[in-house]
Amino acid sequence: MPELPEVETVARGVGRHIAGLTVEWVHLERKDIVYGHPAPLCAALRGRRVQKVVRRGKQVHLDLVGGACLIVHLGMTGKLLVADRDEPIARHTHLRLTFRRRRIELRFVDPRRFGRIWLILDAEPDGPWIGRRPPPVAADPLRISLADFRDLLNRDRQIKALLLDQQPLSGVGNIYCDEALYRAGIHPGTRAADLDASMVGRLWRALRRVLNESIAAGGTTVSDYRSADNTTGWYQHKLRVYQRTGHPCRQCGTRIQRIAVAGRGTFICPQCQPVSRRRGSGQTPRRRL
Ligand SMILES: [Zn+2]
Incomplete structure (x- = not known):
């Protein structure tokens, strides 16, 4: 399962290719992977520009101009790939985004389908919604004091x-x-x-x-x-x-x-990581790694 560094790498890689581009078309093969706002994905995203792509917790956020956001959780086997439009489409490709005046597209591929996508159009917590909410993003180990x-x-x-x-x-x-x-x-x-x-x-x-x-x-x-x-x-x-x-x-x-x-x-390592007694017992590893 992708952890923080893998999701960060994916977010940076996707951002490098698509930040600043405008969504031209959305091809959704499996509707059941998308939660969030019930608006049709293509209607909601078409013509919107990708402002930036960032990692929040283990989620990839495509922040779109105008406040909308497409959140991707990679689950166990999910991949977000930037591919040329002519590249063959792999099995289990559930979503493709094309961009104006570009030959690349963004593909979400997930054989085991533990991954999920959320469409957020507004910040209204009580607004219309389908499926479960995205998992809350807790403190980030790279940013916490x-x-x-x-x-x-x-x-x-x-x-x-x-x-x-x-x-x-x-x-x-x-x-x-x-x-x-x-x-x-x-x-x-x-x-x-x-x-x-x-x-x-x-x-x-x-x-x-x-x-x-x-x-x-x-x-x-x-x-x-x-x-x-x-x-x-x-x-x-x-x-x-x-x-x-x-x-x-x-x-x-x-x-x-x-x-x-x-x-x-x-x-x-049983030597470098000895079983610790309760606080104050004084048993701590001798060497810093
Ligand atoms: Zn050791």
């Missing part, structure tokens, strides 16, 4: 479960959660409220670092993810624990283990 991050972690939950929950923090999934906890030297089963100030600081920095490194690498492709230009990311070659079971830790040489935390396969 250390103080707010500290407040957010003051909860009686395992740190991994808390980070994976898209509330109160958005965009962090299994890959970057495991990588950030490893870099911070924190065991994923630690109770969030038990993290001391230095651990919280290390985790805040580690999250930003792994997310920014992955964005710079165009994201992580472990199965379906592709950028807007249909290329794979390459951060999978930089991962330090995720799916590296049995390989030596790059810091201490101990073999990476796969355990279960929060119901998810979880990759740790």
Whole structure:
């Protein structure tokens, strides 16, 4: 499933190609992927100019001049591809947008159809609406302050479960959660409220670092993810624990283990991420990663 760096890469890639262009036509193959305002998509979007394309949480927002917005959630296997009009249309292409005086089009392809699109024409919360609302966008790990991050972690939950929950923090999934906890030297089963100030600081920095490194690498492709230009990311070659079971830790040489935390396969270095006792017990990792 695309996480924050993949969605950011897609938004930037799509924006590079279509920001400033005017929608010419909308080809919608599957009406059931579109929620939001009940206006027909083509009538609503035709002639509108794309102001900018941005990531908000794990959503791609096409902000259109005049206040309308097309929100895309990629789900598990969704792709937003910029293609030449002459390129063959792949199976499971549910939506295509063409643009005036351009040969490119934007295609939404999603074999498993967990992805969704929302049409927002006005900000009226009680206005006409079809389907469910887009998931709320929680705090962004790249923008949240250390103080707010500290407040957010003051909860009686395992740190991994808390980070994976898209509330109160958005965009962090299994890959970057495991990588950030490893870099911070924190065991994923630690109770969030038990993290001391230095651990919280290390985790805040580690999250930003792994997310920014992955964005710079165009994201992580472990199965379906592709950028807007249909290329794979390459951060999978930089991962330090995720799916590296049995390989030596790059810091201490101990073999990476796969355990279960929060119901998810979880990759740790048992040496660098020792099980932490409750706050004040004094057991913290010896080395910063
Ligand atoms: Zn280690």
